[in-house]
Amino acid sequence: MVREIVVYPDKRLKLISKEVTAFDGALHDLLDDMYDTMCARNGVGLAAIQVGVDVRALIINIPLEDADGGDEQPKENTLEMINPVIIEQDGSKKFQEGCLSVPGYYEDVERAKHVKVEYFDRHGKKHTIEDDDFLAVAIQHEMDHLEGKVFIEKLSYTKRKKFEKEWKRKIKEGVV
Numbered sequence: 001m002v003r004e005i006v007v008y009p010d011k012r013l014k015l016i017s018k019e020v021t022a023f024d025g026a027l028h029d030l031l032d033d034m035y036d037t038m039c040a041r042n043g044v045g046l047a048a049i050q051v052g053v054d055v056r057a058l059i060i061n062i063p064l065e066d067a068d069g070g071d072e073q074p075k076e077n078t079l080e081m082i083n084p085v086i087i088e089q090d091g092s093k094k095f096q097e098g099c100l101s102v103p104g105y106y107e108d109v110e111r112a113k114h115v116k117v118e119y120f121d122r123h124g125k126k127h128t129i130e131d132d133d134f135l136a137v138a139i140q141h142e143m144d145h146l147e148g149k150v151f152i153e154k155l156s157y158t159k160r161k162k163f164e165k166e167w168k169r170k171i172k173e174g175v176v
């Protein structure tokens with residue numbers, strides 16, 4: 001089921017999400033709904049708080065390049081990360097990011113190039129993953145949401161000011 005997305009500057013995006021303690025049906029429903037919601041909005045990642053639930057759960061599904069009109073984001077390709085923790089990070093690189101909670105806005109953000117992360121799957125099984133490409137960027141972006149942070153907070157002062165001005169205008173015009 002597609003849920004409503006929490007849009008900036010909604011205060012819920014500032015909440016620090018809580019650890020998941022029950023890997024139960026409610027968590028599975030949440031993750032399934034997050035997948036439906038992400039696909040409906042053509043996103044590549046989503047954190048639970050973006051559908052208004054403040055728990056440490058996120059999903060990422062990087063579209064397949066060779067889908068040829070088929071399903072570019074098959075559900076079985078979805079990386080579901082519960083209670084993720086970065087255990088290693090190094091390097092840095094800039095990448096253009098966007099966010100379903102800041103629709104239509106894209107800007108370069110600098111993050112660690114390589115990350116190694118421990119997380120649990122929907123059944124409570126522990127996993128480790130590492131990456132130094134787009135997945136590493138996506139993981140860091142989504143994990144920021146668990147700490148109540150949105151990517152625009154990483155912009156320079158000038159870019160942020162320009163963004164806030166434009167965003168206010170968009171809200172006034174009712175386009176976001």
Ligand code: CO
Pocket residue numbers: 098099100101141142145151
């Ligand atoms: Co986001």
